[in-house]
Amino acid sequence: MEALGVVMALVALFGVALLVMAVVGTVKAAKAVAAKVDRHSANAQRAMENAALKAKSFAKPGEQGRIAALRLSLRTSLDSTRQVLQAGLPQDGQLTDALQLLARLDSHAGELDTELRMLEREPMSSRVTAKLPELRERAERITHSADSLRWAAQDRIRRFADDELARLGKECQDEAGALRHWTPADPGGSAADRAAETPAAGTDSPGTAASSAEEPADRRKGLGSGRPSSAEELLGLAAEPLSRLADRLRKPNPAGPNRS
Structure with a gap:
């Protein structure tokens, strides 16, 4: 019974609080509406007074x-x-x-x-x-x-x-300046990048240059070249003048001719 009485008292208090809140809200709403009406009525009255004064200024x-x-x-x-x-x-x-x-x-x-x-x-x-x-x-x-x-x-x-x-x-x-700095959409890169990666026509690659440096000198100069070597180059006489070669051949042999 005591618990039931406590519950009833709490319900009554809750109902009274709701009633008070409803009354306070109604009073505030009524005051706001009254203030709005007064403000509009004051503005309307002032507008009417201004219109009357304007008419008086022209009429009187x-x-x-x-x-x-x-x-x-x-x-x-x-x-x-x-x-x-x-x-x-x-x-x-x-x-x-x-x-x-x-x-x-x-x-x-x-x-x-x-x-x-x-x-x-x-x-x-x-x-x-x-x-x-x-x-x-x-x-x-x-x-x-x-x-x-x-x-x-x-x-x-x-x-x-x-x-x-x-x-x-x-x-x-x-x-606007930031929007103009766009990135190209081509995943393969631009044509300038591909041209930079491709070796230019007429230039030797590093491997070709190294193999050319390792070739024998005689192959570059004589037998291995495309041009045929002369008899003088083969005998090692290309650097000796022909006149000296002729003098040496005309010089007599002191031992004499070989006889069988």
Whole structure:
């Protein structure tokens, strides 16, 4: 019985844990959906306000139209800068500081937009004329600061893209050069290698040269050659002049002729 009670308690605890997890998940999902809806509704409301300001800037003449155009340019500058910084933040973490500065500019722009909206409802045209130059100067300062952040972020993103493209081009050139160093597919070797291994026509091989060196001198000079030897070469008289040979034959023999 005690073991059964322990098992039931564990099952109950497990069921309570599942129920708590389901409730927490439902609450988180509801908050995420609500935040998404709020974000989309805020964007839609801002888009509607921008469209209304654009229409006022064209439709209403005088100070009212200039105030609407000033509010529209202020919103457009801040929104464009925010989009550029948020788009480049995943690739460049240093844009976080720029986003923080933009948030501070956005707070000043919100205060200025409130003053401009109040000035639109001002019935005294003299006060509108007196306050508008000051508010326009503040709006231009905020707009210039936001534009500077956007231009710097765009230049930074472009520079990183150019550097990456240059590195990619260098790697592609190196790979192309490596691909051009191919090995011939002929297993027997190239024609130049076969020509180098084959002896040239008209040249003697080392064995032929050695056998020619070992031939007897007399065979190279006389009997073994293709040319027939003369009588003078056979008697060893080729080196003696014929005149000396004739003188020696004419010389008388002191012993006299041999008689039988």
